[in-house]
Amino acid sequence: MVPLSFAGEEFALLRNNALYWPRENALLVADLHLEKGSFFARHGQMIPPYDSRETLGRIAEAIGATGARRVYTLGDNFHDSEGSARLEDHAAGMLSALTRATDWVWITGNHDPEMEIRHGGTLATELEIAGLVLRHEAKRGETRPELSGHFHPRLKLKLRDRHVRRACAVIAHGAPGSGRMILPAFGTYTGGMDAGDPAIVRAMQPAAAIDAMVHAGARLATFPLWRQAA
Template identity: 40%
Template sequence: MNAALRETLTPARRPCGSLSVRVMGERAVLRCSGALWLPAHGTLVAADLHLEKGSAFAARGQMLPPYDSRATLAKLEAEIADLAPARVVLLGDSFHDSRSIGRMAEDDRDRLDRLADSRDWVWLEGNHDREALVQADATAVARLPGRVVGDMALGALFLTHEPMPDGPAGEVAGHLHPSACVVAHARRVRRPCFVTDGRRLILPAFGAFTGGLNVRDPAIAGLFTEPPMAAALGKDRVHALAWADLV
């Protein structure tokens, strides 16, 4: 296993130098993990876990180590241990496809149940996992902990999966897997990132095997009328980056 993949699958535990911003007046703490902490609401938010992506690729003959769900849930477990949220909201595409739940290892399912125990656990429907969540909600054998919703309001914020050009003020979304690219020491550095202009916020993908889309791509840049700030994930801090510094 190469070094980059090993680090992804066995992330080191470090204190997080989070970045605190305001979105429509609501304090939003951007975590090194890519999760969002909303202290006024006791709510932890994460987007695009894509659980069982590795097993989905394996089923199509492209072999990846089958440990992405384990690594992603371990990262989520660490955030829950640090913050003790009353509520966890997952912003859609928590599962990679409609059959992901059935492919999960028993210990991963057990860990998921433990994480959700005694807290409000909310699954938002995403384009990858809408069918899986509906099936899980309706079938006792595959039932997931928590509840499934399309989107939800939380104070001045509106939590949804896919950001829309005409989305409401306070929109908090995932789906696009934003990443920031800068040139440092004569080389390009690319990192997952948050993107916000204080009116809306897009979260990076939380999952271990998720890629990224450059924030300068029109699919992301076109959502903002003014240049937003990118907040790139470092190993032990979140770095605020001016739009003009991005490539």
């Protein structure tokens, strides 16, 4: 875990792309896209069907590492609203155990706007906790501190003469105590959008500056994405 100060609060960004909020003893994860494998299989594209097990296993590891008692998911929890009905028994048991062990809140997203609760937890379209808004997609024009997902931001880096793409957090900076953050996607079967894509920059306005944050050993490396014109 690497400490991260944001909007007047202290967080920690885990290597598996979860965000831990110590003051609330809460774990935040975005874009799980559970049952994406079974969704593709229904449409004739056969890929390994164990993505939900792997994603839920990594959440369990993050809960164990942080001791979190609350979990907030920031939308696109399932790849479609019917995904929760397709969970095979093993993955369903894993999920039920996690929602029993924590205060689990599902924030819905554009992929699962009509998801039903079948394995525990509660549903919300968005929340405001301790002055921070939790929602799926960053809302352009939002001036309150905000945590969201949706975009699956990734950053292209050159490491040892080869190019790699790494999941990253995107942070928009404003006045002291404000700011907005897009979390990296957590799910096993999630691609990504370039962190500097105009769609992300537009969604994060108003801002004075926008940066990408990537794990670099025991620290977070900062890469400028956008700066307000002088």
